[in-house]
Amino acid sequence: MASSGEEQPAAVRVIGGWASHYSIRVYVALKLKGVEYEFLQEVVGNKSELLLKSNPVYKKIPVLLHRGKPIPESMVILQYIDEVWASNGLAILPADPYARAVERFWAQYVDDKIAPASVVLRGVTSGDKDEAAVQVSTALQHLEEAFVKCSQGKSYFGGDNIGFLDIVLGSHLGWLKAAEKIAGVKVLDESKFPELTAWADRFYAHHAVRDVMPETDKLVEFNTYLIGVLKAKASKK
Numbered sequence: 001m002a003s004s005g006e007e008q009p010a011a012v013r014v015i016g017g018w019a020s021h022y023s024i025r026v027y028v029a030l031k032l033k034g035v036e037y038e039f040l041q042e043v044v045g046n047k048s049e050l051l052l053k054s055n056p057v058y059k060k061i062p063v064l065l066h067r068g069k070p071i072p073e074s075m076v077i078l079q080y081i082d083e084v085w086a087s088n089g090l091a092i093l094p095a096d097p098y099a100r101a102v103e104r105f106w107a108q109y110v111d112d113k114i115a116p117a118s119v120v121l122r123g124v125t126s127g128d129k130d131e132a133a134v135q136v137s138t139a140l141q142h143l144e145e146a147f148v149k150c151s152q153g154k155s156y157f158g159g160d161n162i163g164f165l166d167i168v169l170g171s172h173l174g175w176l177k178a179a180e181k182i183a184g185v186k187v188l189d190e191s192k193f194p195e196l197t198a199w200a201d202r203f204y205a206h207h208a209v210r211d212v213m214p215e216t217d218k219l220v221e222f223n224t225y226l227i228g229v230l231k232a233k234a235s236k237k
């Protein structure tokens with residue numbers, strides 16, 4: 001055993017943020033697989049040298065560091081975790097290639113449609129809030145139908161257990177609830193999306209999710225702070 005007295009970094013580390021929905025995906029996946037990890041919190045507006053070195057292309061969180069090797073991009077990370085810890089617990093992606101393709105399709109759709117509309121509703125990026133609310137509603141309508149097909153009467157998109165699409169869509173729920181509060185609109189409406197709202201409650205209550213999903217009020221507060229940081233940065237340019 002090394003006796004240099006120097007602390008060795010943990011085998012699995014996540015450069016992320018407590019409020020970052022993309023990072024939440026990684027925490028949920030690691031918890032599902034029962035993998036211990038060290039959390040490295042990034043400071044908004046002041047990127048660490050480790051982040052810049054680990055994700056020099058996008059310079060974004062999350063980055064998974066596995067035995068020092070960096071893996072950026074949340075969906076790439078989820079698939080990596082599923083492959084590396086294949087024998088730990090249940091698979092995140094389904095075994096059937098068609099079912100995998102379907103989940104990947106919807107996951108990309110979620111990030112393409114919900115993420116940009118959510119930041120408009122939160123006032124982080126400029127845009128028409130009514131249009132953004134319609135964009136989210138349209139996406140949720142498609143996802144309500146996708147849920148019925150993917151879940152086949154079970155609790156999650158992944159069937160009896162949380163899977164890839166559950167994690168990708170579920171990670172947006174915290175900010176979606178915060179966006180509803182900030183913009184004063186209701187997007188995840190139980191009367192329009194009964195399947196998704198019931199699924200969202202189940203997702204929130206899941207043991208791999210409940211400790212890493214931030215409270216809505218904390219996100220609302222963080223949103224004000226984030227807008228302040230972004231404005232200060234823009235005024236320096």
Ligand SMILES: N[C@@H](CCC(=O)N[C@@H](CS)C(=O)NCC(=O)O)C(=O)O
Pocket residue numbers: 019020021022023059060061062072073074075
């Ligand atoms: N496509 C990326 C998106 C990551 C992303 O946008 N991360 C945000 C935090 S939630 C970030 O690092 N923002 C800082 C920046 O854009 O400079 C992923 O899925 O990991």
